[in-house]
Amino acid sequence: MKIEILGKGCPNCVQLEKNVNLALKNAGLEAEVKKITDLNEIMDYGVAMTPGLVINGKVVSVGKVLKPEQIEPLLKAGGTK
Amino acid sequence: MTECACCSAKPILLYSCSGAANTGWLADRVTRELAREGFGSMTCLAAVGAQLSGFIESAKSALFNVIIDGCPVGCGKKIFETNGLPYLEVKTTDFNVIKGKTLITEELVRTVTEAIKRKLTEQTCGSSCKPE
Numbered sequence: 001m002k003i004e005i006l007g008k009g010c011p012n013c014v015q016l017e018k019n020v021n022l023a024l025k026n027a028g029l030e031a032e033v034k035k036i037t038d039l040n041e042i043m044d045y046g047v048a049m050t051p052g053l054v055i056n057g058k059v060v061s062v063g064k065v066l067k068p069e070q071i072e073p074l075l076k077a078g079g080t081k
Numbered sequence: 082m083t084e085c086a087c088c089s090a091k092p093i094l095l096y097s098c099s100g101a102a103n104t105g106w107l108a109d110r111v112t113r114e115l116a117r118e119g120f121g122s123m124t125c126l127a128a129v130g131a132q133l134s135g136f137i138e139s140a141k142s143a144l145f146n147v148i149i150d151g152c153p154v155g156c157g158k159k160i161f162e163t164n165g166l167p168y169l170e171v172k173t174t175d176f177n178v179i180k181g182k183t184l185i186t187e188e189l190v191r192t193v194t195e196a197i198k199r200k201l202t203e204q205t206c207g208s209s210c211k212p213e
């Protein structure tokens with residue numbers, strides 16, 4: 001599974017990354033987690049607010065710091081939800 | 082209305098008709114003017130139509146999605162309805178512009194931009210924080 005966190009590095013982006021890692025641990029899943037900080041790359045996803053969360057190429061959340069328990073089902077669905 | 086455009090950190094997203102008629106051209110020009118003046122951020126209507134996930138999620142998270150449709154065919158409105166997304170719509174033909182006839186001049190772009198700004202401010206700004 002490939003996870004991308006879109007954001008310039010603000011506290012919300014950092015918190016989302018922590019929550020993603022916690023959700024992965026809680027779900028017993030492994031994934032490649034990549035931070036995307038380049039504005040052009042973020043814009044290519046059509047994300048108008050950060051942080052953005054991308055799972056397997058699909059944007060599943062924009063402008064929200066999802067909690068680990070909110071991220072877990074998204075991880076289990078592999079971005080198809 | 083629980084949140085107001087003046088007081089929220091969430092963005093207003095602007096979408097323009099990209100139709101071939103004079104009204105589509107006017108909608109595009111007006112939308113770019115609104116974005117340039119900081120009324121909102123312009124983003125791609127076609128990408129919402131194509132159901133690209135980032136654009137759909139952005140539309141779900143925006144404070145308001147403002148569609149500037151060119152004419153009563155309302156393609157922008159229909160794209161948002163098809164995807165179950167919230168929106169506010171204005172049409173250039175609501176401002177005495179006739180599809181296929183009215184010449185698009187700089188003066189018309191300015192007039193319609195100002196008229197749309199007034200209309201949208203009424204719709205997006207709560208009464209508690211309207212400017213004096």
